[in-house]
Amino acid sequence: MRALHFDGRRLACVETAAPSAGPGEAIVRVRLAGICSTDLQILAGYMGFTGIPGHEFVGQVAEGPGEWLGRRVVGEINYACGECPACRRGLGRHCPDRRVMGILGADGAFAEHLAIPVVNLHAVPDGVADEAAVFTEPLAAAFSVLEQVAVGPGMPVTVLGDGKLGLLCAQVLAGTGASVTLVGKHAANLALAASQGVGGVLLADWTPDAAADCVVEATGSPAGLELAMAAVRPRGTLVLKSTVAEPHSLSLAPLVINEVTVVGSRCGLFPPAVAALAAGSVAVTPLIDATYPLADGIAAVAHAARPGVRKVLLAAG
Numbered sequence: 001m002r003a004l005h006f007d008g009r010r011l012a013c014v015e016t017a018a019p020s021a022g023p024g025e026a027i028v029r030v031r032l033a034g035i036c037s038t039d040l041q042i043l044a045g046y047m048g049f050t051g052i053p054g055h056e057f058v059g060q061v062a063e064g065p066g067e068w069l070g071r072r073v074v075g076e077i078n079y080a081c082g083e084c085p086a087c088r089r090g091l092g093r094h095c096p097d098r099r100v101m102g103i104l105g106a107d108g109a110f111a112e113h114l115a116i117p118v119v120n121l122h123a124v125p126d127g128v129a130d131e132a133a134v135f136t137e138p139l140a141a142a143f144s145v146l147e148q149v150a151v152g153p154g155m156p157v158t159v160l161g162d163g164k165l166g167l168l169c170a171q172v173l174a175g176t177g178a179s180v181t182l183v184g185k186h187a188a189n190l191a192l193a194a195s196q197g198v199g200g201v202l203l204a205d206w207t208p209d210a211a212a213d214c215v216v217e218a219t220g221s222p223a224g225l226e227l228a229m230a231a232v233r234p235r236g237t238l239v240l241k242s243t244v245a246e247p248h249s250l251s252l253a254p255l256v257i258n259e260v261t262v263v264g265s266r267c268g269l270f271p272p273a274v275a276a277l278a279a280g281s282v283a284v285t286p287l288i289d290a291t292y293p294l295a296d297g298i299a300a301v302a303h304a305a306r307p308g309v310r311k312v313l314l315a316a317g
């Protein structure tokens with residue numbers, strides 16, 4: 001099969017053996033895969049990953065238990081052991097022995113086929129197009145904020161970063177009735193948010209005022225952390241979404257002085273995201289900037305790495 005392969009130094013489009021299903025696994029024929037900032041970090045050395053990257057996909061089950069065969073699916077990315085204390089507490093996403101699709105010890109979705117545990121599969125409702133379903137994983141990551149922090153009507157919330165994840169977080173948080181302000185560097189992305197009812201302001205025109213009940217930091221940059229600390233009110237909540245690969249240092253004293261609650265937030269559960277896509281309560285397809293055939297995957301990744309670019313998709317079919 002055709003796949004994008006990262007050898008630890010460079011990404012190449014290769015012909016490689018199709019995966020075979022291990023115990024409890026299904027083989028999914030990938031229809032669309034999304035390139036996310038984490039993938040770009042991985043290609044810069046984050047996690048020391050080698051293999052086939054990619055963890056956002058929609059596909060069709062080609063091999064697996066009868067009830068799944070032929071179904072259109074998305075898949076949770078953490079492959080948990082299912083038996084350790086974390087797994088027994090329902091926290092498979094934090095299983096110490098987990099593999100993570102396209103990130104840690106498991107090949108991912110930038111390929112024609114992928115192997116995935118059957119327990120990780122979620123069926124895509126008929127009314128949800130592939131182009132929307134491929135957003136399930138990042139949308140679930142946005143919904144995880146609601147799983148971790150009580151956000152509600154009228155609450156002043158600031159989202160820092162108008163990239164893909166920031167745009168999804170802003171929309172999901174606004175859906176609770178919170179008063180969301182999106183701060184970003186890209187006028188076009190702020191305009192998109194505005195068209196979805198989320199007020200935005202350019203970073204250059206914005207002064208943090210220590211007034212937000214909740215700040216979601218989704219800039220992907222170390223500088224964003226300091227801005228987020230300056231934007232949250234005393235005793236407010238700071239949600240950290242960025243995984244910054246390079247080492248950085250900053251003083252945490254403002255968090256102590258202002259008694260800020262800091263919440264790290266990574267992956268979310270898929271059902272709320274699938275339900276929101278089925279209900280049409282979030283609009284994800286306007287985030288698509290381009291779709292490339294898998295064979296042009298190298299160009300697609302270069303496109304995704306340009307500043308301000310939203311979602312770039314790979315079509316494997």
Ligand SMILES: [Zn+2]
Nearest residue numbers: 036037038138
């Ligand atoms: Zn991602």
Ligand SMILES: [Zn+2]
Nearest residue numbers: 081084087095
């Ligand atoms: Zn486990």
